[in-house]
Amino acid sequence: MLDIERVRGKVERTNAIPTIPLVIRKIVKAVENPATSPAAVSRLVSSDPALTAKILKVINAAMYGFVARISSVNQAVVLLGMNVVRALLLGISMFEMMEQTTVGLWKHSLGCAIVARLLAQKKGIFDPEEASVAGLLHDIGKVVLSVQFPKEYQMAVTTARDRSMLLPDAETEIFSMTHAAAGAYFANTWRLPEFVVESIRHHHQPSATKAAPLHTATVHMADTLVKAYNVGFSGDTFVSAVHGYAWEVFDFSEAQMKEIFAEIGDTTAQVDDFFKNPKK
């Protein structure tokens, strides 16, 4: 078992990874300074056209169900706020650098973003865009752990599968923490918005957060539905029971769940297309 402080230290130093593009590190730093204007952030992002295109593609897919609603970084900053755009930039660049090995996780996360938005819209309880951001980033801890501890993370996934365990249990055996805790350390280090940090940390236990219970319950429910449907692969072979608190928020009948699965089915096809046509 790895020492918890060592794991935490490496997770929090993920910003030292050279594969996080320089421009992203610059942007994330710039946004921390309250004096930075949205226009300055847009300029930084737009200085890398390939990155800009990728980011806009993912934002439109996750937030607006593949409808190209946002066409410039400036617009994204105005619509979503700097902090959210910053969280997205970081998350997207983390996923992009892992693309080869974690397409399954990327698909799962994108699916989760779309379904979280759908659930938030259905219930009308809070900003659907925040729900998609939280959904997109909820498993960022898996990416961070597999970047910092590639062999050990692979071992956690195979252990869970071979011993019929839930993935977080296998992670705890190896890392002394789950991907949820690791993701929250990472998100905290990068000062991502509180609702993002909280829904990452508690997405298995939504009643544990006081700061963002609805976001967290939404991500928890979306995560379960997407796993059940087998959209992508989260690394977890089994679906865990939905937490009582999330059922209170989303008291769906069997017929309503069937309708939701039909909507997820349409989404799955789009998620698959999204990864099939990288040039789009």
Place this chain on the structure above:
Amino acid sequence: MLKISVESVEPGAVLAKPIVSDTGITLIAEGVEVSGPIKKRLASMGITEVFVTGKRVPGIPKEEFVANVNASFIKTEGDPRMDAMKRALLAHIEELY
């Protein structure tokens, strides 16, 4: 209704949503068959994706889909609400094929 890339539109496919310009003018109406000339027109307008009518068949055989669902839900068997979720998903799969 499916959203697919113009390249992968099969012969006989019909637009499920019209192609509308930025200013709101309908350029190609709903219900029009996406034939070769229409594909060329779409390409000249820089449109890469369209909505067509029809149902998408999942990429895996039904038996495999059902087996995956059964395997995923092993840990929650006996939990009434999770059993309902599983039934809802299986009923949805039944309609897909």
